[in-house]
Amino acid sequence: MASTQAAQGARGAQVLVASNRGPVSYAVREDGSLHAKRGGGGLVSGLSAIGPDAGALWVCSALGDGDREAVRRGVGEAGVRMLAIPADVHSDAYNGIANSVLWFVHHMLYQTPLEPVFDAEFRRQWVSYETYNRAFAEALAQEAAPGAAVLVQDYHLCLVPGMLRELRPDLRIGHFSHTPWAPVEYFGLLPDDVAAEVLRGMLGADRLGFLTQRWADAFTTCAAEFAGGLGDTRIGVHGLGADADFLRRRAHEADVDERVAALREEIGAAPDGSARKAIVRVDRTELSKNIVRGLLAYRQLLDDHPEWRERVAHVAFAYPSRQDLAVYREYMAEVRRLSEEINSEYGTPGWTPVVLNLKDDFARSLAAYRLADVALVNPIRDGMNLVAKEVPVVSDEGCALVLSREAGAYWELREDAITVNPYDVMETARALHEALSMAPEERAERTKRLAAAATALPPAQWFLEQLSALRA
Known part of the structure; x- marks a missing residue:
C-alpha cells in the first residue's frame, strides 16, 4: 500500500501511539518484492476501537532489513509512520540500554557482585538511547495536530515525553509502562544523572500508566527520591486483560x-x-x-x-x-x-x-x-x-x-x-x-x-x- 504519511502529516493526527515495534513488519521476498505481516495485541485492538475516522497514527521503528527497505522505497501502511533510525543507533539503544540495562533494573536481574558496570561503553550506548528517543519525539511533534493525544509505550521510550513536551507543549502526552517498576533501592543502581534523566523524561507526560498499583507506587517513590516528586504528572493503573x-x-x-x-x-x-x-x-x-x-x-x-x-x-x-x-x-x-x-x-x-x-x-x-x-x-x-x-x-x-x-x-x-x-x-x-x-x-x-x-x-x-x- 502506498504511504499516506504526507497526507496524514498535512492535517495532523489527533491520536498518536509511539512504540518500538509497530503493527506491521516487512520481509523482502526472493523476487525483491516486500511482504507485509500484520501483528495483533492490545494497541492494535485499541486503535481499531476508536474507528478509522479518528485521525490516528502509529509511530514505530524499522526493526529489520525488510522494514528499512520499505521505508527506503516509501512503502507503508495507512496510519503508520516507520522511522528508519540507523541500525547501529537502534542496536545500542534497544539491546545495549533498553534490554540490557532498563529491563534488568526493573526486573531486578543483575548478579550484583559482577554487574552492572557503568563504564565508557555504557555512556556511548546511552547517547544512542537519547538519540533514538529524540527521533521519536521529533516525529511525533511533526505529525501531531494541535492538542492531540499521544500515548508513548514502554521502557524503550522513557525520554520521549519530556523531549516532546519541550517541542510541543500543547499536546496531551501519556506514557504506559508494560514492565514492573524497580523499587527505589534497585533503581538507584543507575548512575544518578541517568536515573534523573529517565524520571524527568517520564514526568514530561501529563499522565503515566502502570499495570498494577505496586508498580505505580514504586515509580512514585523513585520520583520523590531522585526527581523531587511527581509535579503535575498524574498516575493511573490499568490492568491489561485477556481478549x-x-x-x-x-x-x-x-x-x-x-x-x-x-x-x-x-x-x-x-x-x-x-x-x-x-x-x-x-x-x-x-x-x-x-x-x-x-x-x-x-x-x-x-x-x-x-x-x-x-x-x-x-x-x-x-x-x-x-x-x-x-x-x-x-x-x-x-x-x-x-x-x-x-x-x-x-x-x-x-x-x-x-x-x-x-x-x-x-x-x-x-x-x-x-x-x-x-x-x-x-x-x-x-x-x-x-x-x-x-x-x-x-x-x-x-x-x-x-x-x-x-x-x-x-x-x-x-x-x-x-x-x-x-x-x-x-x-x-x-x-x-x-x-x-x-x-x-x-x-x-x-x-x-x-x-x-x-x-x-x-x-x-x-x-x-x-x-x-x-x-x-
Whole structure:
C-alpha cells in the first residue's frame, strides 16, 4: 500500500501511539518484492476501537532489513509512520540500554557482585538511547495536530515525553509502562544523572500508566527520591486483560484443533489408559520467566510424589527471545539441557516427562492452553503476564493456576490461584501436587472466577480507558 504519511502529516493526527515495534513488519521476498505481516495485541485492538475516522497514527521503528527497505522505497501502511533510525543507533539503544540495562533494573536481574558496570561503553550506548528517543519525539511533534493525544509505550521510550513536551507543549502526552517498576533501592543502581534523566523524561507526560498499583507506587517513590516528586504528572493503573472473544474464537479454528490432537498424542496416556494430566507453561525464554526453576520444581514433584510418574507431562513451550544477547542464548541452552536431563532420568519408553518446544507457534500455544490441567506461571518478576489470564479463558476442562506472587497478574488472580514464592522450588513442587490433586468441581469453579477476573479490562477497553483519562 502506498504511504499516506504526507497526507496524514498535512492535517495532523489527533491520536498518536509511539512504540518500538509497530503493527506491521516487512520481509523482502526472493523476487525483491516486500511482504507485509500484520501483528495483533492490545494497541492494535485499541486503535481499531476508536474507528478509522479518528485521525490516528502509529509511530514505530524499522526493526529489520525488510522494514528499512520499505521505508527506503516509501512503502507503508495507512496510519503508520516507520522511522528508519540507523541500525547501529537502534542496536545500542534497544539491546545495549533498553534490554540490557532498563529491563534488568526493573526486573531486578543483575548478579550484583559482577554487574552492572557503568563504564565508557555504557555512556556511548546511552547517547544512542537519547538519540533514538529524540527521533521519536521529533516525529511525533511533526505529525501531531494541535492538542492531540499521544500515548508513548514502554521502557524503550522513557525520554520521549519530556523531549516532546519541550517541542510541543500543547499536546496531551501519556506514557504506559508494560514492565514492573524497580523499587527505589534497585533503581538507584543507575548512575544518578541517568536515573534523573529517565524520571524527568517520564514526568514530561501529563499522565503515566502502570499495570498494577505496586508498580505505580514504586515509580512514585523513585520520583520523590531522585526527581523531587511527581509535579503535575498524574498516575493511573490499568490492568491489561485477556481478549476473551478473540482467544475463544481463535482457539477453536481448524489449525488449533489439529495441534490439540497432535499434542494429546505426544503427551500420551497413563498406564491405566486414562489421559495423562498436563502441566502447561508458555513463555518466551526470557530470564525473568523463571523457566529453569519451574523445571526443577517439576523434577522435585516427581521425586516427592512418584505416584505422578507416567501420569503427568510437563508441556513447556519456551520460545526464543533476544538471542542476539549471549546471556539469553546461555539461558535457552540451560532450559534445553535440564529438560533432557529430566527426560533421561525419569522417562520410560512410553512416557516423555517434559514435552519441550522451542519454536514459536501461536496455534500450538492455544492447543496447550486448551489441554492444560495445570498452568504454571512462576516469573521472578513480571509486569502482568497475560498467559496467566489467557489459559483459564481457553482451557477446555478448566485448569488450576500455579502463580508467582511476583507476577503483576497476582493482584487480580490471587484469590483463585495457588500462589508461590518463585525462588522456592520445594514450595512450587508442593503447589503443583496440590493443583494436580484438585477436585474437578473445585477446579472448574476456580477457572470460571479466574476467567472473569482475567477479562475484566480487555485490550480495546484498556486502551480507550487510558485515552479518555488523558483527554479529561
